[in-house]
Amino acid sequence: MTGPALSLRGVEKSFDGFAALKDASFAVDAGEVHALLGENGAGKSTLMNVACGLYAPDAGEVLVGGAPVRLSGPRQAAELGIGMVHQHFKLVRPFSIVDNVVLQGRGAGRRARYGASVEAAAEAIRAQGAALGFSIDPHARVDTLSVAEQQRVEIVRALVAGARILILDEPTAVLAVSDAERLLETLRELAARGTAIVLITHKLADVRRFADRVTVMRGGRTVATVDPAKTETAELTRLTVGDAPLSTVGRTSRVGRRRFEAIDLTCLRRDGAPAVDGASFHVRAGEIYGLAGVSGNGQSELAEALMGLRRVDRGAIQFEDAGQSVEAASPSRLRAYGAAFIPADRYSYALAGGLSVADNYAIGRVRRGDYGPVGWTRRGTIRSDAAAAVEAFDVQGVRSLDQKAALLSGGNAQKLVIAREFGGEPTIVVAQSPSRGLDVRASAAVHGRLAEARDRGAAVLLVSEDLDEVTALADRIGVMSGGKLVAEFEAPFDRQAIGRAMVDHSAPAHDAATAP
Numbered sequence: 001m002t003g004p005a006l007s008l009r010g011v012e013k014s015f016d017g018f019a020a021l022k023d024a025s026f027a028v029d030a031g032e033v034h035a036l037l038g039e040n041g042a043g044k045s046t047l048m049n050v051a052c053g054l055y056a057p058d059a060g061e062v063l064v065g066g067a068p069v070r071l072s073g074p075r076q077a078a079e080l081g082i083g084m085v086h087q088h089f090k091l092v093r094p095f096s097i098v099d100n101v102v103l104q105g106r107g108a109g110r111r112a113r114y115g116a117s118v119e120a121a122a123e124a125i126r127a128q129g130a131a132l133g134f135s136i137d138p139h140a141r142v143d144t145l146s147v148a149e150q151q152r153v154e155i156v157r158a159l160v161a162g163a164r165i166l167i168l169d170e171p172t173a174v175l176a177v178s179d180a181e182r183l184l185e186t187l188r189e190l191a192a193r194g195t196a197i198v199l200i201t202h203k204l205a206d207v208r209r210f211a212d213r214v215t216v217m218r219g220g221r222t223v224a225t226v227d228p229a230k231t232e233t234a235e236l237t238r239l240t241v242g243d244a245p246l247s248t249v250g251r252t253s254r255v256g257r258r259r260f261e262a263i264d265l266t267c268l269r270r271d272g273a274p275a276v277d278g279a280s281f282h283v284r285a286g287e288i289y290g291l292a293g294v295s296g297n298g299q300s301e302l303a304e305a306l307m308g309l310r311r312v313d314r315g316a317i318q319f320e321d322a323g324q325s326v327e328a329a330s331p332s333r334l335r336a337y338g339a340a341f342i343p344a345d346r347y348s349y350a351l352a353g354g355l356s357v358a359d360n361y362a363i364g365r366v367r368r369g370d371y372g373p374v375g376w377t378r379r380g381t382i383r384s385d386a387a388a389a390v391e392a393f394d395v396q397g398v399r400s401l402d403q404k405a406a407l408l409s410g411g412n413a414q415k416l417v418i419a420r421e422f423g424g425e426p427t428i429v430v431a432q433s434p435s436r437g438l439d440v441r442a443s444a445a446v447h448g449r450l451a452e453a454r455d456r457g458a459a460v461l462l463v464s465e466d467l468d469e470v471t472a473l474a475d476r477i478g479v480m481s482g483g484k485l486v487a488e489f490e491a492p493f494d495r496q497a498i499g500r501a502m503v504d505h506s507a508p509a510h511d512a513a514t515a516p
Contacts, residue, residue: 005030005165006063008060011025011062019220029196031191032191033188036214042217044217048169050062052083078161083161083163085158086154091150091154125138125160128160132183134156151171167200172184184209199211202440202443213226214226237440260428262282263280269301277298278315279298286454286455287475288451288460288473289461290464291463291464292465292467297482298480300432308332309349337427344432344436344463351417353404358383361389385423389420393418393419396415411438411442425453434447434462435466471495
């Protein structure tokens with residue numbers, strides 16, 4: 001290690017009178033992986049947004065290579081070799097990967113750098129992807145990629161731009177275990193070659209295995225910087241969330257009839273190939289059915305179909321209460337069957353960032369007419385209901401019900417979604433990566449709400465690439481591979497058997513006895 005590549009000292013930052021950062025400090029050396037821990041809303045992303053030029057600090061200083069700098073914006077930060085991969089991606093979805101690289105603010109991504117040939121830029125993307133162990137088609141459109149693939153593109157884009165200080169906000173949150181392991185090993189290799197790596201993460205196991213140092217933030221302040229190899233996990237958890245106990249989730253034996261099922265469900269990609277290939281399974285009242293699999297094996301497309309966001313090309317979704325087959329249903333039609341949805345991409349599908357917290361909470365009920373006719377809505381009732389939900393679901397960072405939802409941290413935005421979706425006590429819940437990017441306390445709160453819905457008799461489908469999350473919550477688990485449902489398991493689970501099914505495309509369907 002050759003000394004601080006990036007330092008932030010005494011940084012303060014407020015938004016509308018709310019102090020997001022209070023005398024916060026952080027430093028990462030060239031050649032190290034430095035993790036940044038803290039609850040959602042602790043100030044981690046805000047501090048790193050100052051480091052990459054997105055926010056100007058109200059006080060304090062930023063130093064690059066020991067020299068103080070005043071960053072005018074992300075372009076200047078990129079010129080100084082600072083790149084950040086944000087938790088919520090900054091890609092232009094209708095454009096190709098190579099066009100997104102070309103559009104980057106500094107000269108690193110412009111056509112001028114590559115001359116007349118965009119293929120030169122494409123080759124740089126291929127080479128960098130290969131170095132990271134990713135296979136990337138530079139001419140693929142971003143909106144055809146899975147969330148995990150978009151994450152990889154963001155990392156490649158930063159490195160192609162010449163980042164020597166690489167900040168990653170929850171980089172493994174959307175990756176399967178094997179992909180996450182490969183990525184973190186790659187980050188270690190980049191650090192060994194002199195790159196300074198800042199790893200914002202909530203996965204303590206990753207911190208202990210891959211980080212040289214870890215800095216903990218709480219309430220906008222720097223709490224401590226320690227060596228994770230010499231610090232117990234319990235102490236890291238205490239530093240992160242304080243001394244309050246975390247809730248635990250048990251399993252239930254009160255299982256009822258089938259609430260809904262997928263029957264030979266098939267969804268095609270744009271090229272006509274099946275993304276979901278004849279998947280059949282059911283979810284019963286009073287159980288959590290976990291759907292596991294390596295990224296890109298059809299889980300996302302299946303979840304989108306169940307949410308009414310993707311066309312069903314063959315097969316059907318059968319709702320027990322309705323007694324009829326529902327194909328290609330709209331989200332509003334599915335909600336009529338008592339369905340609640342927690343999408344993986346909360347800002348694209350679950351929240352309108354430009355609308356207020358109150359409006360985001362009430363929007364579905366406004367459409368149903370619960371607050372009176374459109375144009376004559378009872379605003380006072382909306383505000384009182386929203387305030388009660390914010391308190392009941394511990395949505396922190398809400399300084400006013402009129403503030404934009406986009407100003408909430410990731411964990412608190414997720415809590416707002418859950419407050420809205422669970423407000424009507426749904427009979428069906430489809431949750432895709434519900435704890436993606438959340439800290440340990442927020443994750444425990446989300447898991448607790450899913451368990452509460454199950455215990456009230458709801459049928460809960462949990463779609464997640466985090467095998468720990470699935471095995472901790474589910475009563476039964478189905479594994480998807482190559483677009484097919486290849487195996488089913490019942491608790492108690494054999495983690496190794498599930499892992500083998502996730503990577504073995506020839507695994508026979510329904511390894512375990514199918515539940516009635």
